[in-house]
Amino acid sequence: MYPLAEESLTLFEIARHWGRDLPQRPPQQEVLQTLLGAMWKSELRATLGPGERSTHEQLLRILADVKSHPGILIYDDAMSLPPDTVPMPDGGAVVDIRKRIYLPRDTATWTPEITSDACAALAKCAFEDYSDDLIRLVLANLEITKGDFTMFCDARGYERPAFWFGRGKAPTPKSASFPGRPSIMRAVETEMRRRADVGQLAPQLRDEAHALKDWAEHTHPDQQVPGVGAIENALRSVYRQLRGGRRPPIKT
Numbered sequence: 001m002y003p004l005a006e007e008s009l010t011l012f013e014i015a016r017h018w019g020r021d022l023p024q025r026p027p028q029q030e031v032l033q034t035l036l037g038a039m040w041k042s043e044l045r046a047t048l049g050p051g052e053r054s055t056h057e058q059l060l061r062i063l064a065d066v067k068s069h070p071g072i073l074i075y076d077d078a079m080s081l082p083p084d085t086v087p088m089p090d091g092g093a094v095v096d097i098r099k100r101i102y103l104p105r106d107t108a109t110w111t112p113e114i115t116s117d118a119c120a121a122l123a124k125c126a127f128e129d130y131s132d133d134l135i136r137l138v139l140a141n142l143e144i145t146k147g148d149f150t151m152f153c154d155a156r157g158y159e160r161p162a163f164w165f166g167r168g169k170a171p172t173p174k175s176a177s178f179p180g181r182p183s184i185m186r187a188v189e190t191e192m193r194r195r196a197d198v199g200q201l202a203p204q205l206r207d208e209a210h211a212l213k214d215w216a217e218h219t220h221p222d223q224q225v226p227g228v229g230a231i232e233n234a235l236r237s238v239y240r241q242l243r244g245g246r247r248p249p250i251k252t
Contacts, residue, residue, distance in 0.1 A: 003166040011035050011046060012140035014149065017163040033127055036139060040123035044152040046142035055142070056119055057110070062138060063122075063130070064103045071129025072122075073098040076105045084241070085197050095193045097186060099125050124185070124234070184223050185234050188212050192235060196242040205232055205239050 004017070015032035019025065038044035040056070047055050064074055073096070075081055086094045101118045104110065130136050146164060153160050192212055195201050202208035209231040216225040226234070 002163045004164050006146075008050075008143050008145045009149075009164070010141045010143055011039070014144060014164075018161050021161045021163045029127060032140065035144075036125075036127060037123045038152060038156075039142065040119045042119075043155065044144065045148040046144050048138075049143060057115060059138070060103060060110075060115060060118055061107060063135065064105075064107075066131045066135060069098070069129060069131040069135075071098050072125060072131075073100045074103050075100060076103070078102070085193060087197075093194070093197045095190060095197070097190050097193070099129065126186070184216055184220050185226060185231070187220065188216055188226070188231060189235055189238060191215055192238065193242065201239075201242055205236060208239060209235075 002017075009017075011032060015028045015035060019028045019031045022031075035044060039046045042056075045055075048058060063069070063072070066074075073081075081100065082096060084096050086096075088094060099121050101121045102114065103118055104114070127136065127139070130139065149164070150160060152158075192201070192208065195208075195211075202211055206228065209228045212231055212235075213225060213228050216223075
């Protein structure tokens, strides 16, 4: 029965209850994705268990111990990285869209900058990007206290959900809105890499973002398309990388 009396819940439990409570009825996976992203960005404090600290570093160690992830490439040496794009004999190309995260094998060399960059990259990853059920189970079972969840909701302007707080418990009216479906930014990034591979990458990031926005609106009419500014911010580093190794434009 709602509201729940527990003083802490797992990410999985919050995603399940919150999805039912929201007027949009988003799938549980979408809510879990939002919570995970907030956790990596330190907007939502989560721990591996009561009394645990330094959750981010512990999680990074666990992730680094796994040899491969479907959507994440953890590397120690940039010189050994596989290419982003591999040309095929038929003129096409295989594009590697995995998020590349630098984590040295020697954890003693991890600096605040290294862990911060890794967490920022992981905040953009989907739940399915992580390896096997064991890693996903660790993430889904991260614990969040009621107090920390309260601060998260208040900071983002979310109404404190009834499943944990009951109705009418917020000190001031809050929006009951939810971020919605996961961004299609991964598809947009793939399209940008394709454009770079065939020599169609725009000479300026702003022009490329406009082209990608138009493409996304045409190919994904049923999804919320990020704005030009959001595309620029999300893909700036990838764009610079692609510009550095760009091919000559196709002549017509």
